[in-house]
Amino acid sequence: MNLSAFKSQPFRHYLACVSIALHGMWVQRLVVVWLAWDVSNSPAFVGFVAFLSFAPTLITGPLFGVLADRIEIRLAIFSNYIAMLLITVTFVxxxxxxxxxxxxVALFAAAIGIVGSANHPFRMAFAARLGDKQQLSSIIAITVLNFNISRLVGPxxxxxxxxxxxxxQTLWLTSLGFLPMIFLVRNIVIRPRDFTAKKEQHFLTALKEGFSYTKKDPFILYIFGLTICVTMIGRGLLETLPIIAQGVFDKGPNELGLLTASxxxxxxxxxxxxxxxxxxxAGSIGFxxxxxxxxxxxCVILVGLSNDIVLTAILVAMLGFATTFFATTMQSAAQLQLTDEFRGRVMSLWTMxxxxxxxxxxxxxxAISEIVGILATFIALGGVTTLITALILLFTSPFKNR
Structure with missing residues (x-):
């Protein structure tokens, strides 16, 4: 891996602070899902709450991506972490x-989902300007890796x-984790944009430009297709681990801790x-x-076939490896394809x-687990996803040409 990004002092400071904040964000999401099961004992409600914590990205994420390309990014990041802090403290x-x-619980999940949908494009646009252009590929690789590690280590x-x-008390700790970023971004030095934002351009026109850029790039479309297919089942399972711990094995926080640690x-x-x-x-996802x-x-199919908590933990570890490697690869591939002018908008679409x-x-x-059972749902959806993913890999030109 290219480590030239660490030569940039602003990037080193940023990486230390954002790592703490990101882990706190993912801890929050686990706590929310745990509370959802605690108050309902319903797989459907747990799935609904997990959906609320991510669904705003589908609606507001692209809008915040436009903002990331046209406003003062330090102010955007500062305001975003202040909002995270206030929402958490208010709920507690x-x-x-x-x-x-x-x-x-549902309202808290929706609130952190909305603020989180802004955090992703703001953070990606901000990090890309913490070094010179020669360090950009290194910055992208390290920040992508950091995000995907926190996504599973945080829970x-x-x-x-x-x-x-x-x-x-866990939520109190996560609120403290936002403070380093709040103090850092006020004085950090960043590289000027490599383009002049079109401030006179209508907001929706800028958003449309992001969609148009995406549609015209076959490799970006390929990345998007694989991402939605794989994350639906892989991330869907990882976001609902309390369903496995309590709904399948009738266990408590210790066993949930085993699964999340795995x-x-x-x-x-x-x-x-x-x-x-x-x-x-650039232009490749690799073998x-x-x-x-x-x-x-x-891995999701195998989890559905398991009737032992230890075996399930091993399979969840395999799933954690595969989802992290996959997501890191996809996000890096997309970022390497972009310039500063479209980075915020297109990466907000990828995040969406x-x-x-x-x-x-x-x-x-x-929802399906309520009808046919938890394990049967894993087997069925895992099987369908395996087939679709294999078809995308076998019959799309970006992969065939590598």
């Missing part, structure tokens, strides 16, 4: 005034904290594998990226696909 304080209910930390101190261990292993490999080439896209739904796919997957898994 409300739990001392009244009982936690399904409504309050692993959350599972441990749930066991040791409970959900409300997913986190897989993510860390994937990060080492990605770092040890060759730097990613391992293709393999992991098929491995994700296969990646996060929205996980949201829809969680909703489907929860």
């Amino acid at each position: 304080l409300s739990t001392y005034l009244s009982f936690i209910s399904g409504v309050s 692993a930390i959350g599972g441990i904290l749930l066991t040791q101190i409970g959900p409300i 997913a986190g261990a897989g993510a860390i292993l994937a990060s080492f594998a990605k770092a040890a490999g060759k730097p990613q080439e 391992l990226g293709a393999v992991c896209s098929v491995l994700v739904p296969i 696909i990646a996060m929205g796919g996980g949201a829809i997957g969680a909703l489907l898994l929860g």
Whole structure:
């Protein structure tokens, strides 16, 4: 992996602070899903709450992507983390005034979903300007890896904290995790944009330009197609691990911690594998990226066939590895294809696909599980996804030409 990004002092400071904040965000999402099961004992409600925490990305994500390309990005990042802090503190304080209910959990999930949908395009546009142009590919690779590690290690930390101190105290800790970024972005030095934002351009026109750019690039479309297919089932399962811990094995926070830690261990292993490999080439997802896209739904099928918590934990670790390696590869491939002018808009669309796919997957898994059972749902949806993914890989020109 190209590590030239670490020569940039602003990037080093940013990476340390954003790592803490990102882990806190993913801890929050695990706590929300745990609370959803705690107040309902319903797979459908758990899936619905997981959907709410990601669904705003489908609607507001592209709009925030336009903003990322045209406003002062430091102010945007600062405001975003202030909003995260206030939302978390407000929910925690409300739990001392009244009982936690399904409504309050759903509202909190939706609120962090909306703020999170802004965080992704803001963060990607911001990080890309923390070094010179020669360091850009390194910055992209490291920030993408950092995000995907936190996506699974964060919930692993959350599972441990749930066991040791409970959900409300865990949320207090996550709110503290936003403070380093709030203090950092006020004074950090960033590279000027390599284009002049068209401030006179209508907001919707700028959004349309992002869609048009995406549609005209076959490789970007290929990445988007694979991403939505794989994340629906892979991320959908990982966002609903409490359903497995409690709904399948009738276990508590300790076993949930085992599953989340297993997913986190897989993510860390994937990060080492990605770092040890060759730097990613523009215009390619590579052989391992293709393999992991098929491995994700296969792991979901195997989870559906497992009746042992330890075996399931091993399979979840494999799923954590495959989803992290796949997502890191897809996100890096998309970023390397873009210039500063369209980065915020197009990457917000990728985030919409990646996060929205996980949201829809969680909703489907929860709803169908209520009807046919949890394990049968994993087997059926995993099988369908394996077939579709294989067809995309076999019959699309970007893969055939590599």
